[in-house]
Amino acid sequence: MRYERLKATTARFGLHTALLAVAFSPACTTPGDDVEYSETTHEISVTGGCSTSVVRGLSIQIANEVDCMSPSSLVRLEQSAGVKFTSSAVLPYMHSTARTDLVKAGNSARVLVNSGYRTVAQQYLLYRWFREGRCGITAAALPGRSNHESGRAVDLQNWSSRVTTMRNHHWSHSVPGDPVHFDHLSSPDIRGRDVKAFQRLWNRNHPSDKISTDGVYGPQTAERLKRAPATGFAKGATCGAVHRVLEVVQVEGPDLVAPGARAHYALTITNNDVADWPAGTRIAIADGTANALYDADSWTSPTEVGTLVEAIPAGGQGVIDLDIVAPMVTERTAVSADLALIAGTTTVATIDLAVTVTPDGDADTSADVGDDLEDIGADDGLADEDGVMPSVEEGGCQSTRGGGAGLALVGLALLALRRRRR
Numbered sequence: 001m002r003y004e005r006l007k008a009t010t011a012r013f014g015l016h017t018a019l020l021a022v023a024f025s026p027a028c029t030t031p032g033d034d035v036e037y038s039e040t041t042h043e044i045s046v047t048g049g050c051s052t053s054v055v056r057g058l059s060i061q062i063a064n065e066v067d068c069m070s071p072s073s074l075v076r077l078e079q080s081a082g083v084k085f086t087s088s089a090v091l092p093y094m095h096s097t098a099r100t101d102l103v104k105a106g107n108s109a110r111v112l113v114n115s116g117y118r119t120v121a122q123q124y125l126l127y128r129w130f131r132e133g134r135c136g137i138t139a140a141a142l143p144g145r146s147n148h149e150s151g152r153a154v155d156l157q158n159w160s161s162r163v164t165t166m167r168n169h170h171w172s173h174s175v176p177g178d179p180v181h182f183d184h185l186s187s188p189d190i191r192g193r194d195v196k197a198f199q200r201l202w203n204r205n206h207p208s209d210k211i212s213t214d215g216v217y218g219p220q221t222a223e224r225l226k227r228a229p230a231t232g233f234a235k236g237a238t239c240g241a242v243h244r245v246l247e248v249v250q251v252e253g254p255d256l257v258a259p260g261a262r263a264h265y266a267l268t269i270t271n272n273d274v275a276d277w278p279a280g281t282r283i284a285i286a287d288g289t290a291n292a293l294y295d296a297d298s299w300t301s302p303t304e305v306g307t308l309v310e311a312i313p314a315g316g317q318g319v320i321d322l323d324i325v326a327p328m329v330t331e332r333t334a335v336s337a338d339l340a341l342i343a344g345t346t347t348v349a350t351i352d353l354a355v356t357v358t359p360d361g362d363a364d365t366s367a368d369v370g371d372d373l374e375d376i377g378a379d380d381g382l383a384d385e386d387g388v389m390p391s392v393e394e395g396g397c398q399s400t401r402g403g404g405a406g407l408a409l410v411g412l413a414l415l416a417l418r419r420r421r422r
């Protein structure tokens with residue numbers, strides 16, 4: 001029970017949210033630069049993690065706004081028997097026709113999705129981690145430029161046995177050096193619309209600080225992104241986006257965990273229901289079976305995690321803290337816990353928690369592997385010395401695993417190499 005405490009509740013659409021910068025290592029920040037706190041931000045714990053799920057709430061708003069701008073360009077991609085997510089970093093959106101074909105492929109042979117649609121907020125983090133030599137990011141496109149911002153890209157954990165199936169459903173497997181990656185080329189490439197969506201959201205929430213809504217990632221946008229609320233703005237998309245009864249707006253915890261290791265997750269959830277979720281609401285495995293992520297030290301039983309100790313009011317937010325222990329596996333394995341919130345005998349909402357258990361020595365890296373080098377846009381990457389992004393030298397950042405700056409410099413060398421090849 002002590003692990004399932006409810007740490008904080010805030011008013012619906014409250015301003016007191018963790019800012020985008022919370023995911024950066026404290027060692028990589030300077031006061032007044034990357035970390036900015038609203039007055040109650042400390043209620044949400046700050047970590048130096050490697051999962052883009054820390055900006056999930058903001059990313060959902062951006063995805064919804066993109067769909068407002070051009071309907072069907074991004075629709076919700078729900079998990080099913082044939083489509084499983086391998087971590088909480090997977091944002092559940094995709095172009096409608098790409099989604100249709102992915103679901104068909106999955107129904108033919110189950111696909112395990114490492115990464116799908118990414119927003120400019122997620123790419124902003126990946127680009128920063130890449131520049132800082134963190135999180136196992138081998139290459140990252142500038143925000144606005146990643147092929148995962150196209151709405152028609154997916155990375156599969158089980159790619160090697162799914163190439164034919166995916167091809168049979170119009171998914172191209174043709175990016176050299178990026179075997180996990182597939183593109184649905186008959187869907188439109190909507191790169192940049194996420195940038196425009198962010199700009200529109202920013203202006204809606206900051207009428208006295210409006211920026212150009214040109215869809216171009218530049219210094220103005222970068223500066224606002226840095227200060228954007230990770231769990232979402234007070235005012236989200238305007239065209240009637242469907243709110244789920246429970247929306248997970250932030251996950252603080254690893255995408256990848258080593259076999260046998262314990263991991264902690266803080267799930268910030270929004271209660272979009274008309275009723276409060278009372279104290280004592282049970283958090284249990286939805287199908288009632290013993291779960292592989294069971295932590296004997298903190299869970300009530302293998303089928304039950306614990307209970308809410310404080311109510312989450314209708315329209316409010318709360319944070320659920322829980323620990324898991326990764327099962328002993330000898331190969332990369334995606335494991336999930338589909339949690340049900342049960343008030344009395346009624347299931348009021350569900351949460352899908354997913355993690356990849358890795359014996360490959362890459363625990364605590366990002367599930368979003370690097371972008372295709374051809375997609376990086378080397379000229380733009382080098383041109384950002386105009387102040388869009390702090391340089392490695394300015395940041396003076398050292399990876400906690402060592403050699404961070406060196407890795408980042410390797411990245412810069414690759415960019416330079418590519419520039420010369422042009």
Ligand SMILES: [Zn+2]
Pocket residue numbers: 115148153154155178180181182371
């Ligand atoms: Zn990819």
